[in-house]
Amino acid sequence: xxxxxxxxxxxxxxxxxxxxxxxxxxxxxxxxxxxxxxxxxxxxxxxxxxxxxxxxxxxxxxxxxxxxxxxxxxxxxxxxxxxxxxxxxxxxxxxxxxxxxxx
Amino acid sequence: xxxxxxxxxxxxxxxxxxxxxxxxxxxxxxxxxxxxxxxxxxxxxxxxxxxxxxxxxxxxxxxxxxxxxxxxxxxxxxxxxxxxxxxxxxxxxxxxxxxxxxxxxxxxxxxxxxxxxxxxxxxxxxxxxxxxxxxxxxxxxxxxxxxxxxxxxxxxxxxxxxxxxxxxxxxxxxxxxxxxxxxxxxxxxxxxxxxxxxxxxxxxxxxxxxxxxxxxxxxxxxxxxxxxxxxxxxxxxxxxxxxxxxxxxxxxxxxxxxxxxxxxxxxxxxxxxxxxxxxx
Numbered sequence: 427x428x429x430x431x432x433x434x435x436x437x438x439x440x441x442x443x444x445x446x447x448x449x450x451x452x453x454x455x456x457x458x459x460x461x462x463x464x465x466x467x468x469x470x471x472x473x474x475x476x477x478x479x480x481x482x483x484x485x486x487x488x489x490x491x492x493x494x495x496x497x498x499x500x501x502x503x504x505x506x507x508x509x510x511x512x513x514x515x516x517x518x519x520x521x522x523x524x525x526x527x528x529x
Numbered sequence: 530x531x532x533x534x535x536x537x538x539x540x541x542x543x544x545x546x547x548x549x550x551x552x553x554x555x556x557x558x559x560x561x562x563x564x565x566x567x568x569x570x571x572x573x574x575x576x577x578x579x580x581x582x583x584x585x586x587x588x589x590x591x592x593x594x595x596x597x598x599x600x601x602x603x604x605x606x607x608x609x610x611x612x613x614x615x616x617x618x619x620x621x622x623x624x625x626x627x628x629x630x631x632x633x634x635x636x637x638x639x640x641x642x643x644x645x646x647x648x649x650x651x652x653x654x655x656x657x658x659x660x661x662x663x664x665x666x667x668x669x670x671x672x673x674x675x676x677x678x679x680x681x682x683x684x685x686x687x688x689x690x691x692x693x694x695x696x697x698x699x700x701x702x703x704x705x706x707x708x709x710x711x712x713x714x715x716x717x718x719x720x721x722x723x724x725x726x727x728x729x730x731x732x733x734x735x736x737x738x739x740x741x742x743x744x745x746x747x748x749x750x751x752x753x754x755x756x757x758x759x760x761x762x763x764x765x766x767x768x769x770x771x772x773x774x775x776x777x778x779x780x781x782x783x784x785x786x787x788x789x790x791x792x793x794x795x796x797x798x799x800x801x802x803x804x805x806x807x808x809x
Contacts, residue, residue, distance in 0.1 A: 446591060448590075448591045449597060454591075454597065455591055500762065503767075503768070503770070504759065504760065504762065504765070504769065504770055504771050505770070505771055506770055507770055508771065511773065511774075513774045513776055513779060514771060514773070514774055516786060517756070517757075517760055517771070517774060517789075518760070518771075520786055520789055520790055520793075521760050521761065521793070523790075524790065524793045524794075
């Protein structure tokens with residue numbers, strides 16, 4: 427599973443919210459992460475001026491592999507001078523694990 | 530500018546840094562005082578509407594849970610507490626006072642994203658370690674103030690450092706030593722003394738790349754926070770890299786990997802709120 431940000435116009439009933447939806451100026455949580463969108467909630471979000479949402483998306487194996495590769499590619503750049511430094515190698519491993527879990 | 534060595538020239542320029550706004554000076558001083566009149570400071574902050582707007586944007590974020598109910602500085606202090614508000618005031622004050630320069634190679638937005646991110650990392654780590662999170666946030670926020678001082682006072686040298694770092698794939702620190710003969714940690718220390726930052730924050734700024742036993746908790750936590758911030762790709766340029774992590778600082782703080790794993794989502798959550806400080 428992955429997350430993606432979509433415009434409200436592209437949101438459909440049945441989609442699951444990946445992160446809390448707050449009012450346009452911050453503040454109140456209008457819809458909590460994990461909630462499933464319905465026609466009623468979509469209308470309510472539109473009335474509150476929400477323009478985009480982060481939703482859970484089901485990734486195909488190919489998409490998942492591409493996301494994993496992108497994570498590794500960025501970490502390769504960030505840690506390109508880490509060499510065999512034990513702390514940095516472990517830090518990279520921990521952050522990679524965290525990024526992959528969020529997919 | 531005088532005709533001394535590059536290092537003497539930079540230090541002479543930094544010695545001419547303008548004073549910080551009265552509100553920021555008072556808020557910074559309050560970290561070392563017990564007899565603080567929060568209402569009086571709120572009045573001073575309220576004179577700068579641009580600063581107030583930035584502070585309230587964060588104060589009204591979901592992170593603090595007051596959902597758009599914070600309308601004034603006085604309300605912010607009552608609802609969030611003066612202790613929690615002052616780090617936001619320092620951030621807003623500095624962002625306001627030193628706006629971006631046109632055609633600069635210094636990426637103002639990334640600079641603040643990294644420093645706010647490091648502040649958040651420091652606050653989360655300090656909280657887990659049972660220490661003062663807001664002081665740690667402020668120290669993290671200010672840790673690279675030497676870079677800002679060079680950008681403000683010696684813009685041509687700031688551009689030369691950025692160009693050198695990009696063309697030679699060096700760390701910023703290495704580029705600064707090559708071009709300026711001194712790095713941003715030492716320059717920041719001079720700026721911090723000039724601006725009368727609390728002593729613990731001065732030391733955190735001076736030693737954030739290589740904290741020693743005598744540097745203190747804040748230097749250690751800001752060091753780790755800055756490395757974490759780079760690792761999480763907060764405020765990085767495309768060519769940035771993760772700097773070395775001091776095993777001594779790690780050990781002195783008593784950190785362990787399970788704690789870091791626990792902190793990562795919290796850092797990203799808090800950083801989303803704190804970043805509302807940026808933007809017009």
